[in-house]
Amino acid sequence: MSEQTLTDHKLTWAVIGGGNGGQSLSGHLALLGFSVRLYDIFPQTIEAIHSAGGIQVEGAVNGFGKIELATTDIARAIGGADIIMIVAPAIAHRDIALSCAPHLTDGQIIFIHPGATGGALEFNQVLLDQKCDKSITLAEAESLLYACRSQKPGHATIFGIKNELMVAALPATATQRVVKLLNAAFPQMYAGANVLATSLGNANAMMHPAPTLLNTSLIESGNDWLYYWDGITPSIGAFIEALDEERLAVASAFGLKIPGILEWYRIHYGAVGETLSEAVKQNQAYAEVRGQKTLHTRYLLEDIPTGLVPMATLGKLAGVEVSRMETVIKLGEFMTGQDLTTSGRKLEHLGLAGMTIREIREFIETGVRGQIAG
C-alpha cells in the first residue's frame, strides 16, 4: 500500500479509479485547491503517483495537482471524504460498491461519474444488500465531463471539457444539494430530472456496441481506421438513429423527455448534420479517435451489460418495443462468446424487480419504495 499525505483542504474528494478520467479529474480538483485522495486497484499506478506527489495535467487545464493520498486501500481513500467520486469502468461499479460499503460514514456523497445506465440504482442496491445503514447520498452523471487520456501514471491530458453535463441524485429530491456541491468544482454540471434521465442519457450505449459489431471486418482488418469518421457510415448511422428512437421511447414511458442522439451531438460538440453519419463528421473532436483492432473492448463488454441491457430491461417492463436493442445485445453476445445479459444490470440489480412504472417513478423521485421491502 502506498500513500502520501498533503495539507490544503476545502471539500475533500476521494476519486475511485486511476485511469484516464480518474487521474485527469484528480489533478484538476487538486489544482482547484481541493483536498484529493486517489484510489486505484493497481499498485503500479498508485506508486507512480505517490512518488511524483501528484499529477501533471495539461491541455484544457495546466499544472501540477498535488494529491493528498494515493492509495490501494479503499478504506483510507474514502474515510472522511465529503464526496466519493467513482470514475471507473461501469462493469466494476458493483465490486467498488461492495468494497466501499463497510467503510462509509453518514453524510457522504457518492458520485458515479459516469454511471452508465443504472449506476446509482445498482450502487444503492448493493448498499441495501450489504445492510449499510449509513445516511449516504448517491448521484450519477450521464457522461464523463472530459475527453482525456493518461499517457502514463502521474500524467494526464484533458483534450476538452463539455459545456454542460447532466447529474441527478437518488432520490431526485437530493439533486439540487448535490449539484450545488459539485458546482464548486464543476460549474458545467446541472440538475437532471432524476437518475433515469441520466441513465437513459447514456450515449455510449448508442454509439459503441452497434457500430462496433457492424465494423467487425474493419476492426479485424489490421488496418488503421477512425472509429466515428470511417465507422459511422450512412446505414450504420441510420440504424443508430432508429435504435435511439427506442431509447427515447423508453424514457418517454418513464415520463422523461431527453435529447435524441443528433441533439446530443449539437449540445455537447456543436456538431450538426441532417443524419448522424453527417453529424459525427462535423465533430472535430473525433478526427483522431481511432477504431479498435479487436472486438473484445469495453465498447461491447461494458456498454452492452451496463448500457443496452438495463435500457432494454426497462423498456420491456414498460411495454416499449426494443427489438433493435435486443438484436444488438444478442449479436454482441454471439460475437464475443460472452453472456452479457446475465452479467448485465437487470431489474433485480437495480432494485426495481417487481415494481410497476408508477412505483419506480415514485422511488427515484422520493426514495420511497412503495410496498417493496428495501
Add this chain to the structure above:
Amino acid sequence: MSEQTLTDHKLTWAVIGGGNGGQSLSGHLALLGFSVRLYDIFPQTIEAIHSAGGIQVEGAVNGFGKIELATTDIARAIGGADIIMIVAPAIAHRDIALSCAPHLTDGQIIFIHPGATGGALEFNQVLLDQKCDKSITLAEAESLLYACRSQKPGHATIFGIKNELMVAALPATATQRVVKLLNAAFPQMYAGANVLATSLGNANAMMHPAPTLLNTSLIESGNDWLYYWDGITPSIGAFIEALDEERLAVASAFGLKIPGILEWYRIHYGAVGETLSEAVKQNQAYAEVRGQKTLHTRYLLEDIPTGLVPMATLGKLAGVEVSRMETVIKLGEFMTGQDLTTSGRKLEHLGLAGMTIREIREFIETGVRGQIAG
C-alpha cells in the same frame, strides 16, 4: 415478343431466366446437342440472344450454342419442353410458378436450379393453390452448378463447374428418375435424400447475409474489397460456423445428416482450413470475388427471405434453437428497412403449415400429405 425456331432435338429444355446462370446453362445445353428454349422477362436480353441466334460460351466450355427459341412468352417457352429448368433469383420463384401454372402439361419436370431453401416445396404449393391438376415432377438443386457470368446478352463465361451437385425431387421417390434424366446433360448431379436435404444444403444462407451485415462499414466505404478474402475475418468466420451448427441441427431434427460449411468447402472447392476464415482464403475461386458497395443486394434481399427465413421457420417448428438465424434476419431487416420475414418463405408458402415433423418427413418422401387437404 421475340423468338427464333431452330431444329436439333433430343430432350427439350426450357430454361427460365436469362441471367448469368440461365445463359451459361442454355449455351452449354445447346452445345451438348439438346433442344433449348430460353425465357426471360427482359425483352432486351431476349432480343439480343434472338438476333445472335444463340449464346457464345467460353471458359470451362467453349463454343456457340444455338438456341431454338428465345422468348418473353413463358407459354411458348415451356410448351412441349421435357425439362423446365428455373435459373432465376429465388425471390422470383413464386411469380414464375404463377406464370407457369396455366401452361404446364402432364409429364413435365420442373427443375429449380438452385431452389434456395424450399424452392420445390413453394413451387408445389403455388401449383396446388392454382388448382393445377397436371402430373408434374418438381426437383431442386442445392446450389448452382457453375461459377459463371454473362458479360452481355448472348455471351457467357463459365469459370468453373462443381465436381458434384446434390439434387432431389418432391416426392423423394421421383429423385432417381429425375437425376437419371439430368445426368444426360450434367453427370455431376447426384441424388440427395429429399428436398429438405437440398434446401438445408443452401450454403448461401450461411455465407451471404451475416458477413454482409458485419461488413457494413467496408461495403459503404467506397473502397474495393474482396468479399471472402477480406470479408470473412476470424470473428465473422467463427460466427458463421456457429450459425452453421444451427443449420445442421435443423437438418438433424428432420433426420438428415448434411455436410457442415467447412466440409462443403472441401467437397466443392478442395478448400481446407482449421477455421472457415482460413478455408475461404484457400479457395482460389474467391481471389477475384469483389464485395458489394451497397447493402441492397441479393445477399440480404434474397438470401434472408428464401434462405434463413425458411430454415429458421423449420427449426422453430422442430424446437431447434435458431437464435443466430433469427438475429441475422432481424438485423437484416433493420439494416435494409424491409420486412424480409413477411415476404419470406414460411410454412404456409411451403405447404407445411399445421404439419408435424413426422407428417412433413412423410410428405417429402412420398408426396402423401397425411390428413391435410392438398
